[in-house]
Amino acid sequence: MNVRTTSLTPPAGAIAPVRHPDAPAPGELLGAHYDQCFGCGEAQPHGLHLATRAGEGVSVTARFTVKAAHQGAPGLAHGGVLAAALDETMGALGWLLRVIAVTGRLETDFVRPVPVDTDLYLDAHVVAVRGRKIYSTATGRIGGPDGPVAVRADALFIEVKVDHFIANGRPEEINAALSDPDQVKVARAFEVNP
Numbered sequence: 001m002n003v004r005t006t007s008l009t010p011p012a013g014a015i016a017p018v019r020h021p022d023a024p025a026p027g028e029l030l031g032a033h034y035d036q037c038f039g040c041g042e043a044q045p046h047g048l049h050l051a052t053r054a055g056e057g058v059s060v061t062a063r064f065t066v067k068a069a070h071q072g073a074p075g076l077a078h079g080g081v082l083a084a085a086l087d088e089t090m091g092a093l094g095w096l097l098r099v100i101a102v103t104g105r106l107e108t109d110f111v112r113p114v115p116v117d118t119d120l121y122l123d124a125h126v127v128a129v130r131g132r133k134i135y136s137t138a139t140g141r142i143g144g145p146d147g148p149v150a151v152r153a154d155a156l157f158i159e160v161k162v163d164h165f166i167a168n169g170r171p172e173e174i175n176a177a178l179s180d181p182d183q184v185k186v187a188r189a190f191e192v193n194p
């Protein structure tokens with residue numbers, strides 16, 4: 001029987017993450033991996049427009065302003081939107097490892113309500129890597145980068161190749177992305193990983 005562990009604690013044999021030599025410098029603004037992405041895409045009108053920067057080691061920081069369109073309860077951010085912001089922030093860690101990885105598992109703690117118009121200050125880092133499995137953690141604070149924690153999450157990302165998207169994405173968007181030189185450049189940047 002194939003038993004899949006759901007634990008987000010790195011298993012024995014997991015190793016410390018290694019920052020890729022060509023990773024963006026600390027402080028550098030990371031562009032969107034896809035301009036229509038709900039998390040980071042600048043051309044996505046319904047998106048979070050997360051602005052993410054490379055940090056030291058294998059870490060990133062990001063900022064996201066909660067808009068009226070992100071409400072769950074009156075005047076408060078929807079939990080799923082906050083989880084998406086944490087997910088996207090951890091997804092951006094791929095820029096530092098130079099791998100493409102998708103979320104396999106995400107566990108979120110909602111610690112404080114987050115009102116509309118709040119800036120959420122996010123940070124994330126890779127805890128450990130084992131084969132294709134990348135164990136990451138992220139925190140979202142309010143009131144400033146050192147403010148109280150409002151949300152946090154642990155996640156397991158699984159490394160994939162560009163073929164994962166080509167095989168599974170709707171052809172309309174896949175064909176548009178493959179004919180966009182900027183998008184192809186992003187995919188190549190992720191895939192050059194000695």
Ligand SMILES: CCCCCCCCCC(=O)SCCNC(=O)CCNC(=O)[C@H](O)C(C)(C)COP(=O)(O)OP(=O)(O)OC[C@H]1O[C@@H](n2cnc3c(N)ncnc32)[C@H](O)[C@@H]1OP(=O)(O)O
Pocket residue numbers: 004005006033039087088091092094100101102103104105131132133156158160187190
């Ligand atoms: C261009 C840059 C793109 C960056 C995107 C960032 C965006 C933000 C992040 C996202 O939201 S990604 C979108 C949400 N995620 C998905 O759509 C993923 C959907 N799931 C899948 O496509 C597949 O299940 C997956 C690619 C994750 C794994 O399938 P595979 O056939 O490649 O792997 P496999 O099932 O053989 O599992 C490989 C290992 O990972 C483990 N694993 C896979 N999925 C898991 C899971 N869900 N929970 C726990 N463990 C999991 C699995 O047990 C195994 O462990 P071991 O090597 O120790 O045996």
